[in-house]
Amino acid sequence: MKQNKNASFPKIHVLTRPDVNVALVILKKSNKATGFFELNFSNHIIREGQWIAAKVYERRCDLSEDGKHIIYFAAKFYKNKNPRIWTALSKFPYFKALDFYDKGNTYNGGGIFLSKNEYLLNETYAQTELYKKSSFKVTRGKLNNVLLDDETEGIYYPRLIRDGWKDEGAVDDTRFFKKVYKNYEIEKACCINASGVENRSIFYDINTFKINGEIKLEIESDWMDFKNEKLYWTDKGKIFYAHLKTIEDVKLIADLNDYQYKPIIVKYD
Numbered sequence: 001m002k003q004n005k006n007a008s009f010p011k012i013h014v015l016t017r018p019d020v021n022v023a024l025v026i027l028k029k030s031n032k033a034t035g036f037f038e039l040n041f042s043n044h045i046i047r048e049g050q051w052i053a054a055k056v057y058e059r060r061c062d063l064s065e066d067g068k069h070i071i072y073f074a075a076k077f078y079k080n081k082n083p084r085i086w087t088a089l090s091k092f093p094y095f096k097a098l099d100f101y102d103k104g105n106t107y108n109g110g111g112i113f114l115s116k117n118e119y120l121l122n123e124t125y126a127q128t129e130l131y132k133k134s135s136f137k138v139t140r141g142k143l144n145n146v147l148l149d150d151e152t153e154g155i156y157y158p159r160l161i162r163d164g165w166k167d168e169g170a171v172d173d174t175r176f177f178k179k180v181y182k183n184y185e186i187e188k189a190c191c192i193n194a195s196g197v198e199n200r201s202i203f204y205d206i207n208t209f210k211i212n213g214e215i216k217l218e219i220e221s222d223w224m225d226f227k228n229e230k231l232y233w234t235d236k237g238k239i240f241y242a243h244l245k246t247i248e249d250v251k252l253i254a255d256l257n258d259y260q261y262k263p264i265i266v267k268y269d
Contacts, residue, residue: 009237010256011201013058014039014223018163020067024093025239025256031055031077033261036070038093039239039253041227046239046254049093051261054084058222059156059203060110060122068092069134071119073110087111087127089119089134096266098134101127112155112162114139122155152203153190160188181226184244185210188224207233209247216247 015024025037025046034056036049052074060073070092075085087109088097101121103109111122118137121127126140143158153175160177161167165188168176173192178185187208193200207224209217209231217233224233232241237257242250 011058012222012234012237012239012256013061014225014232014234014239015061015063015070016163016225016227017063017065017067019065020063022067022092024061024063024070026056026058026061027256027259028056028058029259029261034074035259035261036093036095037256044241044251044253046256047093048259048264050095050264050266052095053261057106057110057152059152060108060154062110062112062119062155062159063092064113064119065116069098069113069136070094071111071113073122075106085109087121089136091268094266096268097131098268099132099136099138100130102130103127108142108154110155112143112159156203157190179226181244183212184226184231185213186224186226209233211247 011028013026021041023039025039027035027037032053032055033051034054035051038047038049054074054076057073062071068091070090071087072090073087075083077083085103085106087101087103089099090097105125107125108123111120113119118139120143121138121140122142123140124142142154157175165177165179168178175190177188177190189206191204191206193202193204204220205222206218206220208215209224219233219235221234230241230243231247238255239253240250241253
């Protein structure tokens with residue numbers, strides 16, 4: 001069954017790590033409101049973390065290998081003054097920064113975790129460290145791979161590869177990835193909205209789920225993945241799962257459409 005594109009629904013992007021039983025759900029209500037949520041794979045409970053009145057560039061974000069920290073890239077745009085643009089490291093699932101790097105533009109930015117105690121600050125154009133409170137080692141620059149020199153793809157594609165997706169190459173503006181588990185397969189087409197189709201993100205994915213080569217679900221969604229013998233995906237502002245052996249029995253985890261920005265104060269120990 002082919003699903004329609006998520007034109008008028010909030011955008012959901014999910015960050016996972018293979019050995020962590022929680023995920024970071026990034027809910028983008030608009031370019032001026034983004035929320036972080038925790039998804040627990042054990043009990044399928046969604047917990048609201050924190051909101052920010054800014055645009056988050058979700059494909060330049062990352063979750064640490066133990067699931068305890070986040071790198072994110074964000075921007076606030078104003079009518080009559082210069083924008084505020086920054087990369088930050090925070091505790092999961094919050095925006096409150098431990099490390100904060102000021103940036104005057106949206107070129108590159110964000111980062112990716114290189115190990116349990118080091119992250120890459122993604123930059124061609126330098127960012128200014130305003131404060132650093134974490135114990136992480138920081139490396140600055142671009143990842144050393146021919147795939148990784150582009151803007152958003154410089155973080156998103158290596159993140160996919162690191163987390164078990166196989167790079168299948170590119171055709172025109174679309175790059176293809178594949179993840180296989182037993183006789184189940186997800187094909188991910190990472191597309192660019194080069195022609196500027198209305199109500200569609202510049203970057204979007206189409207995921208195709210197959211069993212023994214037969215298509216069972218095709219959907220335009222940033223997230224579809226295997227976890228704990230289940231298939232997870234997002235559609236129209238909602239999060240779903242189904243057991244792989246009973247794939248037609250679809251369960252709703254959460255409907256995030258009604259969530260709105262609200263100020264949530266976070267205090268770290």
